[in-house]
Amino acid sequence: MARLQLKNVHKRWGAYVGVDDFDLDIADQEFLVLLGPSGCGKSTTMRMIAGLEDVTEGEIWLGDRMVNKLEPKDRDISMVFQSYGLYPNLTVYENIRFPLRVRKVPKEQHHEMVMRAIEMVELKDFMDRRPAELSGGQRQRVALGRAIVRKPTVFLMDEPLSNLDAKLRVSTRAQIKNLQSKLKTTTVYVTHDQIEAMTLADRVVVMNKGRIQQVGTPTEIYDNPANTFVASFIGSPAMNLVEGRLADGVFTSEGIRVEGLRRDVTADVTLGFRAEDSVIAATGGQIAAPIYSIELLGEASMISWRLGGSLISVRAPKDFRAEIGETICASVPAEICHLFDTASGQRLA
Structure with missing residues (x-):
């Protein structure tokens, strides 16, 4: 059970408010997208879920556990970053294997788990290469493989496609959607790209200036925007x-x-x-x-x-x-x- 709840969560740095009264219930296996312009609080919200930022006020629950005080390594969450974060001296195989070594998963289980992840992200022909020998899209797929290898309770993805060109964004977006449907893992995805949000999400949370503007399915938000900000942010044009x-x-x-x-x-x-x-x-x-x-x-x-x-x-x-x-x-x-x-x-x- 990977139900994720944020209950009246705030993040403040002195007088500056980064996230203001964020209240949301994310269902088990849901693909939720946090959408908004730069500085709206979406990445800060994700970092609080991951444990990389402390919560100023409010509670974060994962299943039946409040995780506010838990270290990131104890939350059973995998995160995919915009910058890939790969080890340049390790092969694709070893990069994907690395989380298993850190978490002291028994070595006899490593190969089967790594190969399963490699096949899911379609990198079997590249598993002996190092990151410098890969394209941007392939590197992002290595990062995805590393996130899914240990079957976490929740995936967090922070603008994972923003470094890719337009054609690669389309193909990698489709792969992320397909992976999530197969893995059936609760996913929180951050982006400022409303096309990504509309094509990937079960539900979209539109944010601005640290506050939730509207929550709904892509169709609901597109057809019935709650205010002029949502109306002006969703749709192309x-x-x-x-x-x-x-x-x-x-x-x-x-x-x-x-x-x-x-x-x-x-x-x-x-x-x-x-x-x-x-x-x-x-x-x-x-x-x-x-x-x-x-x-x-x-x-x-x-x-x-x-x-x-x-x-x-x-x-x-x-x-x-x-x-x-x-x-x-x-x-x-x-x-x-x-x-x-x-x-x-x-x-x-």
């Missing part, structure tokens, strides 16, 4: 956000007018909608403004406008043709729109 006025069910702002919205609210609001939910219209759309930019993405074109200081994007067919500065329209139906309170940033219920 991020959700379009336009500040304006809502009255009598009509939202108005520079270059955009959307009817059929809530009639019970009269306030300054922020209207949100996804680029893929709106379409280019010949005439009569809710947006009418000069084109700011056109980007060909391969499968589609991205059309952007400048509206009220915001950059607004809408997907168009890949064969769409127009000139920058040409005024065109886009359809933004009321049913695809999200409303947020402009002052607080919170979603309007």
